[in-house]
Amino acid sequence: MTILQLLASLTPIISVMVFLVLMRLPASKAMPISMIATGLAAIFIWQMDTQLLAASVVEGLLSALTPLTIIFGAVFLLNTLKFSGAMDTIRSGFTNISADARVQVVIICWLFGSFIEGSAGFGTPAAIGAPLLVLLGVPPIAAAVVALIGDSTAVSFGAIGLPVLFGMEQGLTEGGVNMAAAQFAEHGGTFVGYAQFIAKHMITIDLVTGSLIPLVMVCVLTGFFGRNKSIKEGLQIWKFAIFAGLAFTVPAWLINYFAGPEFPSVIGSLVGMALVIPVARKGWLLPSQPWCDFSENDNKSDDELAIDQTPVKFSQIAAWSPYIIMAALLVLSRVVGPFKSWLTSFNISWTGLLGTDLKASFATFYAPGIFFVAVCLFGFVLFKMKPKAMKQSFTVSCKSMLPTIISLGASVPMVKIFLNSGDNGAGLASMPVALADLLANSMGAVWAWVSPVVGIFGAFLSGSATFSNMMFSGLQYSVADNIGMNHALVLALQGIGANAGNMMCVMNVVAAATVVGMAGRESEIIRKTMPIALGYALVAGTIATIWGGF
Numbered sequence: 001m002t003i004l005q006l007l008a009s010l011t012p013i014i015s016v017m018v019f020l021v022l023m024r025l026p027a028s029k030a031m032p033i034s035m036i037a038t039g040l041a042a043i044f045i046w047q048m049d050t051q052l053l054a055a056s057v058v059e060g061l062l063s064a065l066t067p068l069t070i071i072f073g074a075v076f077l078l079n080t081l082k083f084s085g086a087m088d089t090i091r092s093g094f095t096n097i098s099a100d101a102r103v104q105v106v107i108i109c110w111l112f113g114s115f116i117e118g119s120a121g122f123g124t125p126a127a128i129g130a131p132l133l134v135l136l137g138v139p140p141i142a143a144a145v146v147a148l149i150g151d152s153t154a155v156s157f158g159a160i161g162l163p164v165l166f167g168m169e170q171g172l173t174e175g176g177v178n179m180a181a182a183q184f185a186e187h188g189g190t191f192v193g194y195a196q197f198i199a200k201h202m203i204t205i206d207l208v209t210g211s212l213i214p215l216v217m218v219c220v221l222t223g224f225f226g227r228n229k230s231i232k233e234g235l236q237i238w239k240f241a242i243f244a245g246l247a248f249t250v251p252a253w254l255i256n257y258f259a260g261p262e263f264p265s266v267i268g269s270l271v272g273m274a275l276v277i278p279v280a281r282k283g284w285l286l287p288s289q290p291w292c293d294f295s296e297n298d299n300k301s302d303d304e305l306a307i308d309q310t311p312v313k314f315s316q317i318a319a320w321s322p323y324i325i326m327a328a329l330l331v332l333s334r335v336v337g338p339f340k341s342w343l344t345s346f347n348i349s350w351t352g353l354l355g356t357d358l359k360a361s362f363a364t365f366y367a368p369g370i371f372f373v374a375v376c377l378f379g380f381v382l383f384k385m386k387p388k389a390m391k392q393s394f395t396v397s398c399k400s401m402l403p404t405i406i407s408l409g410a411s412v413p414m415v416k417i418f419l420n421s422g423d424n425g426a427g428l429a430s431m432p433v434a435l436a437d438l439l440a441n442s443m444g445a446v447w448a449w450v451s452p453v454v455g456i457f458g459a460f461l462s463g464s465a466t467f468s469n470m471m472f473s474g475l476q477y478s479v480a481d482n483i484g485m486n487h488a489l490v491l492a493l494q495g496i497g498a499n500a501g502n503m504m505c506v507m508n509v510v511a512a513a514t515v516v517g518m519a520g521r522e523s524e525i526i527r528k529t530m531p532i533a534l535g536y537a538l539v540a541g542t543i544a545t546i547w548g549g550f
Helices: 005-024 026-046 052-062 065-084 086-097 103-117 124-135 142-151 153-172 179-186 191-207 209-225 231-235 240-258 264-282 318-333 335-344 369-384 387-399 402-418 432-461 465-483 485-500 506-517 522-547
Strands: 348-352 360-363
Touching: 005 026, 005 402, 005 432, 005 522, 026 052, 026 402, 026 522, 052 065, 052 360, 052 402, 065 086, 065 124, 065 318, 065 360, 065 369, 065 387, 065 402, 065 506, 086 103, 086 124, 086 264, 086 318, 103 124, 103 142, 103 153, 103 209, 103 240, 103 264, 103 318, 124 142, 124 318, 124 506, 142 209, 142 240, 142 402, 142 506, 142 522, 153 191, 153 209, 153 240, 153 264, 153 318, 153 465, 179 191, 191 209, 191 240, 191 485, 191 522, 209 231, 209 240, 209 522, 240 264, 318 335, 318 369, 360 485, 402 432, 402 506, 432 465, 432 485, 432 522, 485 522, 506 522
Parallel strands: none
Antiparallel strands: 348 360
16 A cells, blocks of 8 residues: 555545544534545545445435434424423433432433443434433533443444444455354354354453443543533542443343343343432432532523423423333334334335445334434323424424534545445555554554554444444454454454444534534534543553453
8 A cells, every 4th residue: 555545545534633623623514525535535546436436425425314314303302302391300300319410421321321322323322312411401512522422332232232243243254254154153153152252252341441431421521511620520429430330331241141242231221220320319429419510601502492382390201201202112123023124114225326336225214213203293292382382393403403414414425435445446445444454464463452443443434333343343353363362352342442433433423413502513522532432442452451351
């Protein structure tokens, strides 16, 4: 690979870092520029076929429909709660558990968010958790940052185990060749048994790394967004935070050990909530004085609007019922076979895009966005909303989507160009594979630390831990073969890195910023989450180096 080719393959990363993070342009401006730069580099340096590039842009635009519907649904639900008055009931309910914002962050983003991640994936947890925190008085940017950080460890087993069970299997059996056939045979002859073994390594490492995430979240909350900018104020609840971390990771480890990687996040989070909420309500492991001391100017989002109807007193069950129904629909749609089959039958697919082999699809009923809209319509009836309030919840939601449509309408095609660049005149592999190969050839001696960074890199650009595992599991396995490292441990580090990348990938950041009314301030979010993601990878790599695997 020449220097120019290396720069071309790095164009998506460099351009996003320069325009979005360093120059602090809003994503609606930074991502179109980055897409154009990536396209030009792909054509003139990587020598990518122009027809394939155009088809990749079309594929990206169609693929963006799924995250866009999720984001719209989450914003719509938030506005339904705001204009109905149900938000007041939800706020008082959390205050009754604890008036401490640090505790609320742990319960909502770490435990409830892990349940949503385990059920649905698709970046849904931040889209639900961040607005809930805003309702409770957490500054919008702070809510987005901690929600993204919280949506990390549970991603290993998100969407009923999809990143491992589908992503890694596809990566290890690319082109019909099973490079891990021997390992499959040792674990029952199928990938399911080997996946459970890989997941055992992942969750064992996360007994340390994952269990620290709640403490990291509260320290970020108080250190960056508190009035005093004090990490010490976060550390004050270290006992509670560590307890909350273990309340999820230990049950998740046990569930994977006995039942496999489908349900650790779902059941682990439910057990965690059952353990942590009563402790929080009693004030155990907590300081006597609650903390909710934010900077004065950060308390409200730009679109904070007055409610135009008289607030109605709802019971906690009624106010929470949209979320309860949402969670139930997510679980049922992923677990109940006939229901899942019926939902997935409503699938729009496009094949042979612009005469190429590329295709795209949109699961109209299976994607979580449709569930958001359904529970909003249910909320209209349940909360007896006036027509004016219903109209406001819908129109405000639509207006807030324009920057997001532009951002994702550019970032997803950019990613597709990057991923589909394997058909080129330079005789090179696709850009991500060529970059990973370069890393593997030059840094094999310290691969325990590099491996999760590769996972982060894949998730950062593709917006998906599942896709990161699909792209790089085969590479990770080959590197482990060459350097004599435990295969399952290296694959586990890939998965952990993909989880960490989830908190800083452009698509998730755009979604989180949009739902809290902070579209245009994505660079602030990435600058806060990126060091946490890299720290996560560093700690995991260090544990793997010391441990060595089973």
